[in-house]
Amino acid sequence: MLKPRLIFLHFLLAFTLQPALAQRSPNSPSTLSAPLDSLQITLPEAERFFQERNLPLLAQKTAIEASRAAIIQARLFENPTLSLDQGTYNPTNGRYFDISQQGQTYVQLDQLFYLAGKRKKRVQVEQLNTQLTEQAYFDLLRTLRFELRTSFIELHYKLQGFKVLQERTQTVQRLVTALDAQYRKGNIPLKEITRLKALLFQLGNQQLSLLNEIQEEQADLRLLTRTPATTVLVPVVDEGALNNLNGDQFSYAQLLETAQENRYDLKAAETEVRLQESNLKLQKALAMPDLMVGANYDRQSNFIRDYVGLNVSMPLPLWNRNQGNIKMARHEIERSQQLLSQQQLVVENEVMQAYQKAQEAQKFYASFDPNFRQDFDRLLEGVTSSFVRRNISLIEFLDYYETYTDSITQLLELSTNRLRTLEEINFAVGKPVITY
Secondary structure, three states: OOOHHHHHHHHHHHHHHHHHHHHOOOOOOOOOOOOOOOEEEOHHHHHHHHHHHOHHHHHHHHHHHHHHHHHHHHHOOOOOEEEEEEOOEEOOOOEEOOOOOOOOEEEEEEEEEOOOOHHHHHHHHHHHHHHHHHHHHHHHHHHHHHHHHHHHHHHHHHHHHHHHHHHHHHHHHHHHHHHHHHHHOOOOOHHHHHHHHHHHHHHHHHHHHHHHHHHHHHHHHHHHHOOOOOOOEEEOOOHHHHHOOOOOOOOHHHHHHHHHHHOHHHHHHHHHHHHHHHHHHHHHHHOOOOEEEEEEEEOOOOOOOOEEEEEEEOOOOOOOOOHHHHHHHHHHHHHHHHHHHHHHHHHHHHHHHHHHHHHHHHHHHHOOOOOHHHHHHHHHHHHHHHHHOOOOOHHHHHHHHHHHHHHHHHHHHHHHHHHHHHHHHHHHHOOOOOOO
């Protein structure tokens, strides 16, 4: 027959464990003890904030406008040049700066005309530069969107993991409090309370480590969405929709075709080839001298009074025919073509890698029983009851707690990795083909 003191201990343990068990709900939202300025946010809302507020994207948009201004500049004609030569002293009448009919004045007006279509070719070069700037914007959008979506999902599951650790820590803390009082009364041995405190210390370290990771994800997400640093972002997701996601509806050929249409780094490599080809045409045109046409008026110093003349000038291409720049442009075309071929290989391999990783992650995820977590929770209740009835030892009970925490953490990591591989498919093809 149990001593009254031990019976009291059993009921006390059952009382301390029940609140933690009652709090467990696999469908409840994962949150920290959030301050008043916490913000629950869905993924579409986060993407909207990201596209409207993200400073690197806004800066790149400004760069696009600057490159368009360069097109305007390339279309402009050169300004005419006006020259004036006024005599400083007229010895015949003793006047300084004599602008009368007896004084000497010379005026010349010159206009430069580009030949061989140089102005048009410069415009074409600037237009292609603008296309490169626009494509750089969309490639930056692709990269930052991948960071946003992966940070959103990782934060969601890390918050769930933190909640599991928090609940286990609270439960073990209540056990430590209850058993420590019984230890001081001599009802339990030192080894049991010491083992329990060691588990509490281990859970506390895991909780602190995960909390640091959550803070890093929070900082990244706030930076991407340009949210105030005092705001705690709480992802809101549909777990059912997440569980139903998979990449099986797409084949590698479909994904590769999508990537060739939407990968702006690949389009930028193609544009670079056209840019270098246009630059070669421009450099060949620059070998043609330009024409300078002008008119001049000379009041006194020419062979007749009030002389009006027309002058035409052009440099003679004897030594400098832009040979070096033309040769350089030809080599740049070859270089850009090689880089284009390399980029095509990069896209093909990235799509294949993302596709295979997603397939393997989905198979591994599908091999797990979807009721695994619920069954584990029910098992926790049974183990707790067995411990209260002293059918199992404290060591066995604590080992189960460690197994439970490790298993739930690995399950959340598996869910995170699975969704990350799906996001890698979106990243590899250049747009979100898998949405949730």
